[in-house]
Amino acid sequence: MKSASAQQEATRVTLIGMWLDLALGIAKIFGGIFTQSFALITDGIHSLTDAITDIFVLVVARIAHTEPDDEHPYGHGRFESLGTIGMGVVFFTTAGILLYDSYQRLLESASIPIPALSGAAIALISIASKEWIYQYTIRVARRLNSSLLKANAWHSRTDAISSIAVLIGIVAAYQGYIWMDTVAAIFVALIIAKIGWELCTDSLRELVDTAIPLPRQRQLQDCILAIDGIQGITSLRSRLSGGKIILEVRLLVDPRITVSEGHQLGETVSRALTGNFSDIGDVIAHIDPETHEEAAITIPHQSALPDRQQILANIKNQWQEFLSEDDIDNISLHYLENGIEVDLTINMEEISEQLARQLQQAIQRFHYIANLRIYSKLYEARLDQPLA
Ligand SMILES: [Zn+2]
Structure with missing residues (x-):
């Protein structure tokens, strides 16, 4: 079990990562607009989708884990699955729009502006801060032995690679290979599409009741x-x-x-x-x-056995000349593979062999009864009552 402080630390490192993504996202989108780098704008959108995913995990997941109620007796977990699919579709659509825009830019590459080199500085800041959050998260993940945090850390590494692609794109575009900025944007858009795809497939597997591995x-x-x-x-x-x-x-x-x-x-x-x-x-x-292995074939027969009410009526009817209703303390039935075992407890101090035989013979006609055991009820002690 994880302690409360470990949980707090895991939440803190996730929150710091979320704020960093939010800040980087806004900085890269505005920076991309000012420096005219499409790749930087796309990478900014990537950081925003990461931040939104973190916010979703922190807020919506908490709502989804509320206790079951009358309307949703199986709990609210599927709300999370549905929400995740919705989010995945939004990311996937965003990636589609970005890819389409990139394609348009490649077609008219002659007229697109050359990005300013200052965009590369923003990309560098993004790479450095993403590497820093990777180092921080992986350290906490190793200490807490949390696979979720480890996955988060590796995502930050992927984000750094995304920004490296942007950096290469901007520098290459500045040196005359203008289309390189667009190619970097395509690379980043594909990463966004991958995030959307993974969110959708994991939740769809949940919705169609896929078994665990x-x-x-x-x-x-x-x-x-x-x-x-x-x-x-x-x-x-x-x-x-x-x-x-x-x-x-x-x-x-x-x-x-x-x-x-x-x-x-x-x-x-x-x-x-x-x-x-x-x-x-x-x-x-x-x-x-x-049931025993060899009796497996008789199991269907087991469900065809008569129910308790009918059996009691049958056997009591056969026993009425030997036992009164008051003599019978309890009858237990065991539905077993070879038929029904009857445990009879009677209110008598002694059971004669003759009576036992009579009771046995009386119910022999019922082929579904396999066994009869007779007990006498000598003494019953209620342990919660003081002895007299
Ligand atoms: Zn990312």
């Missing part, structure tokens, strides 16, 4: 199987919502444990997963009774 699935399975009482996993379904994993897992457990114990095991699995992995959003556990 196989190695991740195996990692979660190993965590579940390490829990005492879990005998196997029948199926594991995963999807993402707002970057968090939603997991539906079918757990194999001993068929004779009680419902509350099965529920408890489900809770244990849920706690283990959310405790060990920070990206688990929700775990839905389904409890399956374990």
Whole structure:
């Protein structure tokens, strides 16, 4: 678990990067207009898209992670996916417009103005400050062991490369290769298109319920199987919502444990997963009774077994000449692969062999009953009540 101060430091380095992108974006767009460098303007737009992405992550993601409500019982994660796609489309369109403009400029390259060399100075400032934020972010990322911050740091390196292209374009254009400024702009526009593409594809994968990668699935399975009482996993379904994993897992457990114990095991699995992995959003556990390998073919038959009400009516009817309603304390049914096991508890101190045989013979006609166990209820102690 990350401590609060580590989280604060991660937020601070992201915020500094965002403000830097905002400042660089505005400086490069105005600088590009004044020095007549199209590449510099494009790089300014690139920095602005980076700043907008950071603002989106900081503000919208927070809204998306609000608790589920009546109208959105699965939470608000998909709002983030939808917002990200919208943003990706805007970036993609921006890149398209910039590429079209560049194409137009290449066609009329004779009439476009030569950029001023002072534009190169702005590009140099951009390269230097981007390299500085890379060094700062990567240091924090290594200390916190944060892969997200590491990715952010490497993005800053890419931004520096983008500005290097602009610098080369401006210097070359100043020396007479005017089209080089436009080529640099095309290079930067393609980077913006790539950002837009990645934002869209990641969120689209989320929206069409793509499973998490196989190695991740195996990692979660190993965590579940390490829990005492879990005998196997029948199926594991995963999807993402707002970057968090939603997991539906079918757990194999001993068929004779009680419902509350099965529920408890489900809770244990849920706690283990959310405790060990920070990206688990929700775990839905389904409890399956374990059946033997060779009995797998009889499972369809299991669902065809009569329900509890019908079975109780049938067997009580057969037992009425031996047992009164008051004699029966409890009847538990176990739906197993070879049929139903009946656990009968009766309010008698002693059960004669004759009675046991009679009860057994009375229900033998029901082919779906596989086994009968009879218990006598001798004593029941409520531990929350003082002894008399
Ligand atoms: Zn960038």
